[in-house]
């Protein structure tokens with residue numbers, strides 16, 4: 093066990109090292125420059141461009157730049173090229189904004205997909221299965237942004253509630269209770285929207301997984317023993333059907349930092365996804381690279397958690 | 412055998428499956444009886460409907476795609492083919508135990524052996540946990556698993572194929588059933604292990620006073636275990652009778668072919684014969700006698716008329732009128 097953790101940690105560090113090199117190279121070798129050092133930018137004189145270049149170490153070879161960047165990152169000194177603010181602080185603020193969206197969305201996705209998928213599988217071909225299949229395909233095929241606008245129009249016209257942003261503008265002076273309810277209300281639509289596609293896909297996956305397991309020999313054995321249907325389905329079948337989802341569970345971690353560009357843009361939500369997107373447009377290298385690095389770390393931690401979980405739930409896997 | 416001694420009585424069972432290329436008549440007219448404490452074999456080539464027959468006794472055929480197209484199954488005076496799920500459950504594992512063909516996949520990989528055996532007991536009897544434990548240990552000992560106590564904590568993947576099949580047998584015996592159905596219990600195992608499992612069945616049958624319905628494709632094991640034999644071909648019963656009678660004077664060309672293809676001491680050094688052709692697809696069975704395309708005695712009527720059962724006395728029945736007539740005119 094200890095050796096597994098140790099080995100895994102070393103492997104993941106090596107992976108992380110290569111990820112850092114590759115992402116650094118991709119960003120620096122991609123066409124385009126930050127506007128501050130673009131010689132075509134009429135706002136800046138050649139002297140100013142030169143000053144920026146040396147300040148950002150852009151005049152040094154890539155290897156040196158790489159070392160500078162990761163030195164700054166690990167000492168927490170990285171600043172955004174756009175506004176000279178600490179990158180980690182910016183990310184932290186945005187992260188706090190995205191977090192409620194992520195948590196509510198994830199909870200909705202995971203708590204709804206499983207009951208729906210399992211019930212569809214157990215009543216295969218029945219009314220519930222058919223309507224949930226229809227709905228799932230509908231939600232998968234309608235583009236998210238379109239669905240979002242339909243939802244917004246519906247909510248705004250029916251309930252006269254503004255749904256854009258994280259809270260109603262100027263609400264700061266009212267009672268905490270009103271503020272809280274306002275927050276919740278603003279949270280609802282984006283997280284439901286963010287979760288719908290996930291629910292549609294995941295419930296289908298749960299259904300097919302459950303159907304596959306229901307056809308296994310050991311489920312037949314359970315029935316041949318005379319076990320009641322609940323025990324056959326929810327003990328023997330479900331326990332096996334859940335195994336692959338344990339792997340997925342570790343992989344939701346990177347979603348913490350990814351955020352959703354589309355949902356956040358539609359609802360003017362000041363979250364991580366939009367920050368990263370804007371940083372890419374502005375070629376704000378430090379922000380992009382930091383977000384990239386943190387998500388790589390989260391992916392690796394996520395896979396590590398998956399491995400550990402698998403170890404716990406599948407007795408066939410031993411170290 | 413009087414009616415009172417008959418434990419299981421299957422008559423004219425027909426199980427069909429709806430499939431993309433038509434109706435597959437997997438079982439299409441099979442009848443057999445199993446007496447109390449009797450061992451009966453069902454023999455037939457792969458795909459002839461043995462597993463489907465066995466599963467239908469316990470109501471384990473998935474419907475749909477399966478269809479119970481006819482026949483009835485009586486068990487100890489109850490018509491179990493008309494029972495609902497809840498009533499069937501009181502029979503499954505309790506009065507009839509079942510051992511499957513594939514020991515490797517028939518145990519649930521994520522639960523311990525002890526859990527799976529204990530659960531078989533608890534499904535039908537309300538007993539305290541420590542009694543479940545002692546009974547599980549005893550069951551494992553009965554089926555010949557060494558250090559039974561510690562084995563209960565093992566998961567299926569920690570056991571060999573033969574041991575897993577022993578665990579399956581232990582599970583089937585958990586509630587002292589009146590009958591055990593063993594569906595090719597040795598097919599997936601090594602030859603040496605096969606013999607051990609076969610002996611285990613013989614031993615348990617005697618010790619526990621139970622009936623055994625032993626399904627196999629290997630006529631070789633039949634002489635070893637069964638008092639009576641039913642031969643199946645393409646979903647129908649073609650010949651049945653006492654084991655000795657069938658081995659001495661097989662009355663159906665298919666049985667004769669099967670026996671001729673068995674390696675025996677007297678045939679040492681000779682080439683083994685085999686039956687030409689192969690089992691028809693259950694969705695595209697030939698009309699008339701399903702065996703006629705492979706039969707060297709086939710005559711014109713075999714192509715069109717479904718053969719009736721011919722009685723040779725002493726319970727020996729065969730579905731080949733052609734050979735039956737020859738016998739009466741002294742032809743054979």
Ligand SMILES: Nc1ncnc2c1ncn2[C@@H]1O[C@H](COP(=O)(O)OP(=O)(O)OP(=O)(O)O)[C@@H](O)[C@H]1O
Pocket residue numbers: 428430435437455456457458459460461462463464473476477512595628693
């Ligand atoms: N669930 C099912 N759906 C459709 N067809 C089926 C189903 N189960 C069995 N069959 C068909 O019924 C026929 C008989 O199958 P069965 O498993 O009873 O053969 P078997 O005699 O047990 O063969 P083997 O010796 O290989 O185990 C096969 O042709 C099979 O394709």
Ligand SMILES: [Mg+2]
Pocket residue numbers: 461462463512594595
């Ligand atoms: Mg079979």
